[in-house]
Amino acid sequence: AQKITQTQPGMFVQEKEAVTLDCTYDTSDQSYGLFWYKQPSSGEMIFLIYQGSYDEQNATEGRYSLNFQKARKSANLVISASQLGDSAMYFCAMTGSARQLTFGSGTQLTVLP
Amino acid sequence: DAMVIQNPRYQVTQFGKPVTLSCSQTLNHNVMYWYQQKSSQAPKLLFHYYDKDFNNEADTPDNFQSRRPNTSFCFLDIRSPGLGDTAMYLCATSRDRGRRGHEKLFFGSGTQLSVL
Numbered sequence: 733a734q735k736i737t738q739t740q741p742g743m744f745v746q747e748k749e750a751v752t753l754d755c756t757y758d759t760s761d762q763s764y765g766l767f768w769y770k771q772p773s774s775g776e777m778i779f780l781i782y783q784g785s786y787d788e789q790n791a792t793e794g795r796y797s798l799n800f801q802k803a804r805k806s807a808n809l810v811i812s813a814s815q816l817g818d819s820a821m822y823f824c825a826m827t828g829s830a831r832q833l834t835f836g837s838g839t840q841l842t843v844l845p
Numbered sequence: 846d847a848m849v850i851q852n853p854r855y856q857v858t859q860f861g862k863p864v865t866l867s868c869s870q871t872l873n874h875n876v877m878y879w880y881q882q883k884s885s886q887a888p889k890l891l892f893h894y895y896d897k898d899f900n901n902e903a904d905t906p907d908n909f910q911s912r913r914p915n916t917s918f919c920f921l922d923i924r925s926p927g928l929g930d931t932a933m934y935l936c937a938t939s940r941d942r943g944r945r946g947h948e949k950l951f952f953g954s955g956t957q958l959s960v961l
Contacts, residue, residue: 763947764947765947765948767949767950769952774954775933775935775954775955775957776952776953776954776955777888777935777937777950777952778952779949779950779951782947782949784947823887823888827947827948831876831893831895831900832878832890832893832902833878833890833937833950835887835888836887837886837887838887
């Protein structure tokens with residue numbers, strides 16, 4: 733069984749500042765994938781970034797980076813230079829030996845002007 | 846550019862009246878998923894298709910059924926909707942993961958179902 737924990741129900745950040753969204757996971761699989769998705773109020777799930785369990789370097793995609801600490805089983809998302817359009821719900825998720833994508837409970841991010 | 850398309854965007858039905866939600870994809874992915882997302886909660890997997898191979902989650906109610914007539918289309922049928930089935934229903938696709946590791950899911954915009 734795999735489990736994703738997001739302990740921050742809501743976060744606020746000032747526009748143009750960086751913000752870190754926390755994610756910890758638990759799995760018995762050796763090979764797994766970690767994902768972050770953004771869900772605006774419109775409802776669509778938008779893929780942001782992926783980290784494989786065997787990847788030695790932290791993933792980066794534009795303003796998004798994933799701080800992967802395997803020993804601590806954490807996969808925090810860092811958003812640099814926040815924009816108003818970043819206000820949304822953010823989900824951490826993972827896949828393992830099963831095909832299904834397991835989601836955390838999400839963090840509602842609000843970017844303040 | 847739409848890759849995973851869900852119709853309708855909003856659906857209202859009456860308690861007990863069957864309803865069908867549809868999903869189509871232009872990505873030619875062989876895996877398709879249906880997730881249920883209730884307000885302020887994480888999406889929960891209902892079932893998925895690996896090609897025509899149907900995989901039901903253990904806790905998915907029998908009231909929920911699915912059909913996949915071809916690679917491009919997948920339907921979610923709710924035979925007798927209850928008030929508790931009010932939720933966003935998300936369709937997603939991915940490539941065959943096989944031995945290529947962990948593939949990301951591509952999601953549609955969802956169908957918001959309201960059961961009155």
